[in-house]
Amino acid sequence: MKIDWPAPVREYVSRAFMADNAIPGIDAAAVSAKLKAVITDAAERECLHTLDWPTYPLPQQIIQMEKANAAGANMATQTWANVAAIAHNGVQSSPPLKRKSLDTDMTDAANTKLPPWRQKKPGAGLADRIDKDQVERTEKRQKKVKDFRSTAPPSKLSDLEKRRQRFENGTSSPKSPYFSSSRDDSPMPDANDGPVVGTCQKLEKNYFRLTAPPKPETVRPLPILREALQLVIKKWAQEHHYGYTCDQFKSMRQDLTVQHIKNDFTVRVYETHARVALEQGDLGEYNQCQTQLRALYKQKLGGHPEEFVAYRILYFIHTCNRTSLNDVLADLTPADKQHEAVKHALDVRSSLATGNYHRFFRLFNDCPNMGGYLMDKFIDRERLAAMASICKSYKPDVKVSFLTSELAFDDDQQCAQFLCENGGEALFENKDDGLRYLTGKAGLIFETAKQKAFRGVDIKAIIFGSLSRRKAIQPASLPPRMKRGKTVGSKRYELPNGARKMA
Amino acid sequence: MESIISAFVRAFxxxxxxxxAAVFTPIAPKHDSGRLYSFHRSTNAYSVQTDVRYALTELHMPKGESNAWVEVFVAYWKAVGEVLAAEEALNIGKNQGKSSAESADWPKVYDAWKDVLNAMHRGYSTNYFEAWTIPCLYVSGKYLRVFAIKxxxxxxKRKGGVAFNAGFEDDVADGEGNTEKLEDAARQINRIFSLCxxxxxxxxxxxxWGLYYITNLLFKTYFKLNSVSLSKNxxxxxxxxxxDMPPLSAFPKSHQVTFNYYCGVIHFLDENYTKAEEHLTAAYNQSLASATRxxxxxxxxxxPTRLLTSHVLPTPALLKPYARLQRLFAPLCTCIKRGDLGGFDAALQAGEDEFVKRRIYLTLERGxxxxxxxxxxxxYVAGGFEAPKEGQPDGERVRRSRVPVAEFGAALRVGGEKEIEGDEVECLIANLIYKNLLKGYISRAHAMVVLNKKGAFPGTGV
Incomplete structure (x- = not known):
């Protein structure tokens, strides 16, 4: 078949062989082979007429980039940006499938530069996401699809897909520079090499602990993560399914980490996860978020640092962690202390420290934000402590209604039940003016109950403490139980690194 | 080379x-301030090993032992090179108004010094070095910590802020703080500990015999790293x-005092005040009066420990020689003595930053x-005495033992507690009774506190 080459293509060919454009180290044979590949490629995509040939990289330039790529896998992303930037104009004819975002984030920008066929399974992603009954977004997307159809025949979508697969199968078809880094046999980038740029377009993703660097196509870029967060929050509000929600948050956190995204959105993800965990009473997960948030707040990325400082104080009260409590106090600025929530938490702390249960229970009734969920965790224990005090000092008895109000119970019934549950059932007495409690005869009932309650916390505090500890120092004398988690942490990475060296 | 080797030979x-140990310091001795420089200049990386080996022949050591010392010397020579380079950079930086952290390459010095420590460690783990040489371990550990901090x-400075998580961890931030080298130093010193x-x-x-010195060094490092709990291990x-250890009293006094001090503080932070008092008192009694710090x-x-265990306040005479302690404790003590709650709160708040820094805030608060x-x-004392019963001699008058709750409430309000209500006053009294600071009981029906006739306030004479 005789093809009538358009003029820009012919000019492109002649430029490719011009002595001025020759690059030392790349011979004419390689250039002509590459040239052939480029033009065939363009013809296959039927964009011979639409490609911006005058600015399209010359074959020798493409070869040079490929070489640079091969030289260092970690340079891949960067080179990509270059290739993509140069090729950008030429690609205009097939408009990007990707939704535009007003965000001018680094990751985002890099992403927009990617040619559409680089993005993982555009068709599949689209279908997947239409499933999410996000009407508003679907409309937007349909508009995009329309735009797409107006400039390119719809069949091209599947053609592109086929073509992509052919390349991925690594057949004899000419190797395009655009695929060298996504090929499976390319050396795995080390985690230290730099951020991954995600291309995954799905909103939901299950969490898996990484044991090797993630593939870009499994990682969601920032704009998708933003939507994902909205979705998860919405689902949480509707369904309250904690297992699912926590899993989604963990995968989001992972995606943020591997892409080195650290901004106000990161803070939002962690804050939201922390709040959800609090609501659910999952203190382990809450504590992880809290630790991360502390580091993020230090970089002044926004969010609600005071609210979380307050939680932090309450949390350490719960775990009876004096050392950490002291650290928190040391970190507080005078401005922090003026904040309502922080002030409340500090008051809670000092009321407990001075044994002022009266004030403590007033503060419990009046807790800002979600601190109540944390205080719930230690309220019963403090009730027992207060009872131990009351029983030792009040004689011969007190009204149950007095206990109800002092210990912040909703009604006498609840109060009485609490007393019974803790072994004090024999001490009620009915008198003319109402139910009374014989505190003078309680002896050590509540003292014992109190000590038992606090012992339980100590153990928990040790476990949580060791979990939240950074993998700092491993003295030889550390018991093996505590050591295990830490060594696993560092050993896990030996495999990919070692494998890389061999490759 | 000459002077350093002859010092080594003499000591040996x-x-x-x-x-x-004084031979292997990264700081030149006063009497020979150019020693490091001349040692480093006297040879080069290529021939340092043979030079040292030759110089040590006069000691007629067994081959293994001498090899081990040669290794130490070679590592030390390299470390000295880095130290000198750092010092030079420091001098240049000073002229440009840069801080020590900016101008000198301390991580490099640290790594070089770690090699010295490793060479030492090998000498001991292969049993070539005899026990009397352990001060060499002290020196290597001591300076490792110093260099690690720098x-x-x-x-x-280089990283600027929190680093990105290096592994494939799930979370964004990589722990807290920048203490990578000091943590490593702690590990190395811990190796010495195991060695001993x-x-x-x-x-x-x-x-x-080196255990307590090394232990103290470890404590110091853990405290700096804010991981006091590791000291417990x-x-x-x-x-x-x-x-199978010599008793603590057989060790040098300096080791004993430091060890007791840290032990005391560890127990203190653990709220084990009786033990803390024991160790701190021992440290106090043994420390030199001239060692004011x-x-x-x-x-x-x-x-603070004594305040909690036996409600004893320091006398002005005790605090007098130490301006800092006086500033810290004197206002609090005066208020406690007078029962001035408002003043106590103010003094606690005024000193909060300092107290928190020294980790005594939470304890003092209990004062x-x-x-x-x-x-x-x-x-109670102001309440006077009960009307004398008939036939009772004047000397045995009984204090009024039934005191209305309202009177205590009034006292609190006089002391500055403005919004205190009846129930809260009772709560405070209940708390004192619970803690055995007050003997008696509250009768809610009569809104009265009934105090013990004898010893209502234990330990205070009434």
Missing amino acids: QSESGYDL ADETLA ISDRAPLAESRK ILRSLQASAT NVQLILTYLI RDVCLRNLFRRV
């Missing part, structure tokens, strides 16, 4: 561990091998109970 022949400062504690040689020639291993450090913890007790005691 006289078997003086501390003199030997290296971390440099690294923090695992020595099975008879006590006379055992490395166990060390204490546990010491306890476990207590039977040490005495002040000990007292910083001993005073409020004592303060409150003193206030209530004044109410």
Whole structure:
């Protein structure tokens, strides 16, 4: 078949062989082979007429980039940006499938530069996401699809897909520079090499602990993560399914980490996860978020640092962690202390420290934000402590209604039940003016109950403490139980690194 | 080369561990301030090994031992090179107004010094080095810690803020703070600790004699790293091998005092005040009166401890020589004595930053109970005596033992507690009774506090 080459293509060919454009180290044979590949490629995509040939990289330039790529896998992303930037104009004819975002984030920008066929399974992603009954977004997307159809025949979508697969199968078809880094046999980038740029377009993703660097196509870029967060929050509000929600948050956190995204959105993800965990009473997960948030707040990325400082104080009260409590106090600025929530938490702390249960229970009734969920965790224990005090000092008895109000119970019934549950059932007495409690005869009932309650916390505090500890120092004398988690942490990475060296 | 080798030979022949250790310091001795420089200039990386080997022949050591010392010398020579380079950079930087962390390459110095420590460690683990030379381990550990702190400062400057998580961890931030090198130093010193504690040689020639010095160094490092809890592991291993160790009293006084101090503080932070008092008192009694810094450090913890265990306040005479302690404690003590709650709160708040920094805030805060007790005691004393019963001699008058809750409430309001209600007053009294600071009970029906006729306020004479 005789093809009538358009003029820009012919000019492109002649430029490719011009002595001025020759690059030392790349011979004419390689250039002509590459040239052939480029033009065939363009013809296959039927964009011979639409490609911006005058600015399209010359074959020798493409070869040079490929070489640079091969030289260092970690340079891949960067080179990509270059290739993509140069090729950008030429690609205009097939408009990007990707939704535009007003965000001018680094990751985002890099992403927009990617040619559409680089993005993982555009068709599949689209279908997947239409499933999410996000009407508003679907409309937007349909508009995009329309735009797409107006400039390119719809069949091209599947053609592109086929073509992509052919390349991925690594057949004899000419190797395009655009695929060298996504090929499976390319050396795995080390985690230290730099951020991954995600291309995954799905909103939901299950969490898996990484044991090797993630593939870009499994990682969601920032704009998708933003939507994902909205979705998860919405689902949480509707369904309250904690297992699912926590899993989604963990995968989001992972995606943020591997892409080195650290901004106000990161803070939002962690804050939201922390709040959800609090609501659910999952203190382990809450504590992880809290630790991360502390580091993020230090970089002044926004969010609600005071609210979380307050939680932090309450949390350490719960775990009876004096050392950490002291650290928190040391970190507080005078401005922090003026904040309502922080002030409340500090008051809670000092009321407990001075044994002022009266004030403590007033503060419990009046807790800002979600601190109540944390205080719930230690309220019963403090009730027992207060009872131990009351029983030792009040004689011969007190009204149950007095206990109800002092210990912040909703009604006498609840109060009485609490007393019974803790072994004090024999001490009620009915008198003319109402139910009374014989505190003078309680002896050590509540003292014992109190000590038992606090012992339980100590153990928990040790476990949580060791979990939240950074993998700092491993003295030889550390018991093996505590050591295990830490060594696993560092050993896990030996495999990919070692494998890389061999490759 | 000459002077350093001859110092080594002299120390070796006289078997003086501390003199030997003085050879391997990264700071030139006063009497020979150019020693490091001339040592480093006297040879080069290529021939340092043969030069040292040759110089050591006069000691006629067994081959293995001499090889081990040569290794130490070679590592030391390299480290000295880095130290000198750092010092030079420091001088240049000073002229440009840069800080130490900016101008010198401390991480490099740290790594070089770590090699010195490793060479030492090998010498001992292969049993070539005798036990009398252990001060060499002290020196290597001591300066490793110093360089680690400087290296971390440099690294923090370079990185600027929190680093990105290096592995494939799930979370964004990589722990907290920049203490990578110091953490490593802690690990290395811990290796020395194991080296000493695992020595099975008879006590006379055992490395166990180095244990307390190394322990103290570890404590110091852990405290700096804010991981005091790790110190407890060390204490546990010491306890476990207590039977085959020389008693603490057989160690040098300086080791004893430091060890007791840290032990006391560890127990203090653990709220184990009786133990804390024991150790701190021992440290206080043994420390040199002239070591004012040490005495002040000990007292910083001993005073709050005594306040809690036996409600004893320091006398003005005790605080007088130490301006800092006086500033810290004098206002609080006055308020506690007077039962001035408002003043106590103000003083606690005024000193909060300093107290928190020294980790005594939470303990001092409990002094409020004592303060409150003193206030209530004044109410009790002011309440006067019961009307004498018939036939009772004048000398045995009984104090009024039934005091209305409202009177205590009034006292609190006089002391500045403005919005205090009846139930809260009772709560405070209940708390004192619970803590055995006050003997008696509350009768809610009569809104009265019924105090014991004898010893209503234990330990205060009434």
